[in-house]
Amino acid sequence: MTIPDYQSLMLPVLRFAAEGEKRVADVENRIADEFNLTQEERDELLPSGRQRILHNRIHWAKFYMSKAGLITSPARGRFVATEAGRTLLATKPTRIDVELLLKSPGFREFYRGGAEAAEKTRRSNPADVTLAEASPSTPEEQIEAAFRSVQLALRAELLERIVQNSPIFFEQLIVDLLVAMGYGGSHKTAAAQLGRSGDGGVDGVVNEDPLGLDRVYVQAKRYAETNTVGRPDVQAFVGSLVGxxxxxxxxxxxxxxxxxxxxxVKHLTQRVILIDGQRLADLMIEHGVGVRVSRALEFKRLDEDFFAEE
Known part of the structure; x- marks a missing residue:
C-alpha cells in the first residue's frame, strides 16, 4: 500500500473530525491503520526531511475542507467537523475530493484564485476551474518536486563543467570545497598543502581543524562519468595512507x-570517505561552491504563537 494522496484522505479526516475536536496527531495513526501503511511508509519524509509525508497530506486535506466549510478550527491546532461537514457525511459519500469541494462557492473562489495565479505566470487567460487542475500532490509537494528537479539539473551541469576544465582547476575546486566545509584552516594554508601531486601516493593533505591537530589525506580524480573508480585505485590510496x-x-x-x-572501505582500520560525482556536486551546492543564488523564494507559514492569547 502506498501513502494515499491528500484527496483520498479527505473523507477519513472528515469522518474523524465528526467525532469531536481532533489534532492531526490524533488521527494520523488511525488513518495509517485504516490504509494498512507500513512503519516505513508512516515515517517517510518529504524531500526536505522536515515533515512526514502522511502528516503533510492530512494537513492539506484538512485545510482544503476548511475552505469548503466542512471543517473549522475551534482552538489552536485543533479541528472539528462543521454542520455542513456532518450533513455531507450523512449522504454517505464514497469519496471527497477537489471536484466535490468545488461545489462550495467559498472553496471555488479560493481555488479559482490559485488557478488564476498559476495561469498568469504562464501569461495566458485562466479558464474556469476544472478537475484537471487538481493535482494529486499537495502544493508543498509540488514545490519540493520542482526544487528537486532544478537541483538534479544543476548537479549534472556542475559535473559537466568540472570535467571540461583542467586538473589544476579541479584541485583548486577541492580546496575551495574543503575550506567551505570547515577543513584546511585558512584558504591560504589549505591551498599550500593540497595539490602536491605524487607526494607518497596522495594528492594532498589538509588540516582537519584550524590548529592542525589532525590531518586528512586527499586523493582527487577528475574522470569522465563513464569511468568507474575500482577497488585497485582505492586500495592503492589506502596503501599510501598506511605508508x-x-x-x-x-x-x-x-x-x-x-x-x-x-x-x-567499510571495514578498514583507517577512516576513508568516498565522494563520487553526485555527492561532490551536492556538497558544492550545499556549501555554495561554484554556484550562486539565482532567485530566492520565501514561503511563510502561519505563526501560531502570534495568535495565542494568554
Missing amino acids: LGATKGVFVTTSIFSSQARDF
Whole structure:
C-alpha cells in the first residue's frame, strides 16, 4: 500500500473530525491503520526531511475542507467537523475530493484564485476551474518536486563543467570545497598543502581543524562519468595512507565508485570517505561552491504563537 494522496484522505479526516475536536496527531495513526501503511511508509519524509509525508497530506486535506466549510478550527491546532461537514457525511459519500469541494462557492473562489495565479505566470487567460487542475500532490509537494528537479539539473551541469576544465582547476575546486566545509584552516594554508601531486601516493593533505591537530589525506580524480573508480585505485590510496601513518582519507572523483570499492572501505582500520560525482556536486551546492543564488523564494507559514492569547 502506498501513502494515499491528500484527496483520498479527505473523507477519513472528515469522518474523524465528526467525532469531536481532533489534532492531526490524533488521527494520523488511525488513518495509517485504516490504509494498512507500513512503519516505513508512516515515517517517510518529504524531500526536505522536515515533515512526514502522511502528516503533510492530512494537513492539506484538512485545510482544503476548511475552505469548503466542512471543517473549522475551534482552538489552536485543533479541528472539528462543521454542520455542513456532518450533513455531507450523512449522504454517505464514497469519496471527497477537489471536484466535490468545488461545489462550495467559498472553496471555488479560493481555488479559482490559485488557478488564476498559476495561469498568469504562464501569461495566458485562466479558464474556469476544472478537475484537471487538481493535482494529486499537495502544493508543498509540488514545490519540493520542482526544487528537486532544478537541483538534479544543476548537479549534472556542475559535473559537466568540472570535467571540461583542467586538473589544476579541479584541485583548486577541492580546496575551495574543503575550506567551505570547515577543513584546511585558512584558504591560504589549505591551498599550500593540497595539490602536491605524487607526494607518497596522495594528492594532498589538509588540516582537519584550524590548529592542525589532525590531518586528512586527499586523493582527487577528475574522470569522465563513464569511468568507474575500482577497488585497485582505492586500495592503492589506502596503501599510501598506511605508508604515511595516516588514519583518515578522502577519495574524490567526478565519476562513480564500483560496489567492490565501496565494500572495501567499510571495514578498514583507517577512516576513508568516498565522494563520487553526485555527492561532490551536492556538497558544492550545499556549501555554495561554484554556484550562486539565482532567485530566492520565501514561503511563510502561519505563526501560531502570534495568535495565542494568554
